Amino acid sequence: MSEHVARLLTSEIEKRSGVETELIDIAKMQLSTSDAGEAIKQPEFAGKMERADAIVIVSPEYNHGYSGLLKHVLDSCLKEYIHKAVGIVGVSAGPFGGSRVIQNLLPVMRELGLVTIFWDVNFSSVHGVFSPEGALLDASYVRRIDKFLKELIWMAKTLRCGREQITID
């Protein structure tokens, strides 16, 4: 069901003028598991992270946490993330909308140099939110996503200006 959520987010981002986006399905990346961290950096993924001003992570919640695959992929880059904006969308079959996975991702985002926003989107009882074909059944999510994206884009613009114009010393 997270794929439906990710496609919805992508389509909502694509509606905004001046914003380019791309959906990356990490399950299709085939990242090496023989090592970890920047040792297994994949040029295509790293190039996309370098070009991005902001990242939206759509994550299902597994036993209150995130998947090992998500962490493995995130760990493969570092300089590409520094002082860039990130927003997190939690997805769960239960009533809490992935709130625990979001909380558990926050320290990881910080250590990767990403700047989190204070809006999240929580998809609770996600099996009831989409039709089997992926059509959104609850329009209230569009308003929540709008608030989330406005904050994310503001942060992305601000951080881009900072990265390119404001020197640390």
Next chain:
Amino acid sequence: METTVSGISNKMKCPKCGAEMNFHAQKITYGIGSSAGGDTETAGGTLQEFHACPKCGAVASRLVAA
């Protein structure tokens, strides 16, 4: 990876377009080669600088030598 000496300001050139980059962050990183309990400031990690290109948006990093 390029290395710079702490305290000396020398602008990085963008690896993609050659423009002068902006130095916007420093971070301690840990990995192979880090020594536990070494330098007090970095707690055994290595200090990296992060730079962004105002022309093309490229990013670059380099180690800071003690």
